[in-house]
Amino acid sequence: MKTDRMPRLALPPTVITQDSEPLHQHRRLAILRRVLNDDSLPLRARVAAAPILLDAQPVSRIVRLTVDDVTDDETTVTVRLGDPPSPLPEPVADLMRADIQSRQHLPYASSRSAQRLFPGRQPGQPMNPVSLQVHLRKIGVPPQRGRASAIRQFVNQAPAPVIAKALGYHDMTATRLVTEAGGTWNRYATGDEARYLRWVR
Template sequence: MDSGVLPRVDRQLLLYQRWLNERLATIEDPEHRQLLRHFATWHQIRRLRTKAEKGPLGRSQINHTKQEVTQAGAFLAWLAGRGRAIGQCQQADIDAWHTESLATRRPSQSFLRWCMKTGQMPRLTLPPAVITQDSEPLHQNHRLAILRRVLNDDSLPPRARVAAALVLLYARPVSRIVRLTIDGVTDDETTVTVRLGDPPSPLPQPVAALMRAYLQSRQYLPYASSRSSQWLFPGRQPGHPMNPVSLQVHLREIGFPPQRGKTSAIRQLVLQAPAPVIAKALGYHDKTATRLVTEAGGTWSRYAPGDHSQ
């Protein structure tokens, strides 16, 4: 008799569903509440379940999803204050909503696109993403200067130094750095490797020495649950990795902008090797790496495997 196997339930998804029910219960307008429930059920939760099938969801993903619901509800209330329902929304409303606070209200765009796609509101134009200085890549000299400081300044926190080195050398986003485990770091006393993709990436000196020192320092962490955790960057909550937002704060406190550092690093890497090779080694999608080659002005975008001698 085949008893079958129950599908794995993602804890973060369950927590989000609980939060959603509590959040919707606070919305007084029944039409707003129903619309938000449909958006969350048929768009957000479906998307989260698809991602959960590939791996555990992170708290940053759930936090962003919560922001989408919160800002969607705020938009509906704001629009009602202007005397309009969602089906009566006009371009002037969209422009005014984003003009007042673009950064804060941008998460509502996922809801607005869904409303347009499902016929809940007219098809209008949303403001495009604005490229700010925070998203521009670091100049190569600036990137190397930060890397030298991270490797040589013993006054900096070991956790921030290791995380910054992984970003600057291997273009590892903070959201993925916090998901690294101790088992993903191997040390044969000659070479230290970190499993970022396939195969594991070797750490050059003195980054390897920095990683060894960091692993030894974990025994002095203030929380016993953190010292025994298998996460490379354990969080305060037992069994959970560090919150990526918290790690970003630590990196900015030492003067390192993680997003700009990551963009600068990946652009340098794809100029040195074919995009498919970089993508496989670092766990990136090959299309993402190829696009970055083009943006960086490289020639590997025309790379194709096979014999090029003819």
């Protein structure tokens, strides 16, 4: 639009609907428990659901993850969501290991698509976020509501700057979420992130 290569567009304002309201914490944990334990669910959808329900990650960021974002030293699996990388609890770590091992036997295992945790239909491109949302809803995971529930739990337990750094959020976004959740960390002084990060994780 700036270079006049396309017409100027007026985007509609974001409308917050009931689908965006957070889940009750008990409901989020019940869905997470099912995702971790129900082997009848598709593995890739289970792997995608975990960072939403545990780490409050948006689907648009999850689809961009690559194999290189995952580190496994045989004792701990970490995923690069923020700084430092987030360690995965053992049930989720097992799912991630199984997913990465399964792709070694796929037809495109030697292609660029194999580097994507959630490869799309176009070679080397990630899955469309809307498509992943459809897969998640099929297994009973509401992406927006699950993420909202997880982030509100985080911001009620730790200062916004710590949450923003650990989960890869912008400081202003995390601060806004603290305010919406009625958090009590508005007088937090920066510089003590390491201590709080250890406490949160």
